[in-house]
Amino acid sequence: MEILSIGGGVCAPKGFFADGLNCGLKVNGAADLAFMRSSAPCNLAAVFTSNRFACAHIRHAKAHKGKVNGVIVNSKNANAMNGSEGITAVEKVVAAVPFENFLMASTGVIGAPLPVETIIGGIRRFDWNAACGDAAAKAIMTTDRWEKQIAFEVRCDGGTFTIGAMAKGAGMIAPQLATMLCFITTDAAANQEAFQAHLNGALDESFNAISVDGDMSTNDTIYLLANGASGVYEAEAFDAALRRALHFLALEIVRDGEGATKLVAFEVKNAAAKEEAKKAARMLSTSLLVKTALFGADPNWGRIASTIGAAQIECDAESLTISIGGVTVYEQGINRMDREREEAAAAALRAESFRVVCDLAVGAHSYTSYGCDLGHEYVRINADYRT
């Protein structure tokens, strides 16, 4: 098996088309409407937010049965908390698409009616045979600073298939702008259940391992569309390629978190159980005190230790070892910080990316979660009054 990184995103697999344009939702003229579609009907695998107030496109998609030809995506309006009118709006939009069996995905302001006619105006202007994955990846952005896409060609015993993907920003992003969205396309050939299992399996170490602000949106959605056009499938190869793609996009989302200046991997090692490692790693990646210390490049291991202690997992101060950016600062009950290590750890924290490792030494289970620092820019973005 060989997994080759190739250029592009959702249009890389055979038979997929995509594009983006400004239909008028974003008043600055930036692209705000995207489509992706396949020339052949697709098996759909999907994952949605577990927020009880799931938005209209999720309720519409959950009611859909059978194959899917594509997805229409708008930014700037989440179409959430809009009641039955929200569902009607989705139905009108997908009815205006010149293909059947389309789904929708929305991201943006919660509680504002979806401007259906504006979106339909954009739908009429699309060139549905365009293969501009870049333009689609840009159109789904909200406060993202850059578009996020990736594609792999996978060579396995049975032949070659391709997988492409794009995603947009994590967290609840800007004022009332919600959502993480991710779209995956592939020409690999398998049944719906196989793709859903691959998708579920890849989440734990990608999108479920990241945190920007710990808030869960009403709109989080992942769609995987598989048209089978390559005629090729090998479970192990597909799994590996999908995991690489989702891991890459998940980390891109953290790197591009609101106001983030650093991508931090929090590894909790040698815990008594996987769930305990996961709980502590996630608490580290969401602790305000840890996040602000990282922003200040302060190798403040007391906050890290206190967060581990607060996680209500099996641990012992006498067996715990903490390292920051490769520098051991606390080792099995002993504070190892001296001037030299203090400076080395502070220097490591000034890098764009580094690891914080907590070795509990009470078991054999590990988990890594990914987070970012929290600084003034986060406050500025999120405290600004909606305009």
Added chain:
Amino acid sequence: MEILSIGGGVCAPKGFFADGLNCGLKVNGAADLAFMRSSAPCNLAAVFTSNRFACAHIRHAKAHKGKVNGVIVNSKNANAMNGSEGITAVEKVVAAVPFENFLMASTGVIGAPLPVETIIGGIRRFDWNAACGDAAAKAIMTTDRWEKQIAFEVRCDGGTFTIGAMAKGAGMIAPQLATMLCFITTDAAANQEAFQAHLNGALDESFNAISVDGDMSTNDTIYLLANGASGVYEAEAFDAALRRALHFLALEIVRDGEGATKLVAFEVKNAAAKEEAKKAARMLSTSLLVKTALFGADPNWGRIASTIGAAQIECDAESLTISIGGVTVYEQGINRMDREREEAAAAALRAESFRVVCDLAVGAHSYTSYGCDLGHEYVRINADYRT
């Protein structure tokens, strides 16, 4: 029964003494060491952090049996993550106090050795017959902006007793400075079990209902010392006075939270269960997106709704009603925001204190949690490198 607010704090009840001074831990000369003691041995009720890495004074106090004569308190050093040397340090400090059966409480930097000799120097300078509750309340402060104390005289059928209390800042406060500490004194006469039950019962709507940053310190401690000097006790009256005292101090701590400009009550009404109301109320008070919106005086109800939806409790968008500062912004599935309400809600958010009410309308259980906004000052305080 009559509960009268009187001046003072821990020295208000009969037979209690307290004072504070600078022993040299704070280099700026501010008070950093306090004692409180009773002329007669006290029943002790106590509550400690559930952090697995509880600090040395907590491990020392948990091992103590029987009555207590007083407490010695230092700020600036948490004596946490110091292993067995931390316990030895506590033992040396209490041995230097000229009274037996003293406990200790510490707050400050995690992982630095406790300067035992410096503290003993301060102990030698104390006037142990001073009754300066103010000085003690100041000496236990870390980044608190003001001292927090209260006292009530309680008149009941059997006579009169008094309750006094002081507390210091919530959250993990400044870099590596940990802890909420609260000290309660009373001359009411009851057994230890009765006081412990009163204390446990009063927590749910006071210290367990507040959040500054959602982080749990290694040092959080509440001590209640009861010397029985009044000879009076009435359970209902004591309970009412204790609840009022702790509720007041808990809210003071939030008002004085790091960088906080607003005290916000988050009420979740008519939930299916008390635990569900509590879960949602606490999530509201700790959501970064809600806290930053409040800082920006942005009546951004979408973030509030999304947080309720993320709480995984019984709720329905069609029955939910949200009001901000008395202004109904979302009512049973309908966005009620218009220009007038937008302005009224924004004006309410500019007040120093207001309520956010979420009526789930699915049951009959309610809970109110108290939190504060999160702005640039929080980031400044917590990102500053330790100096």
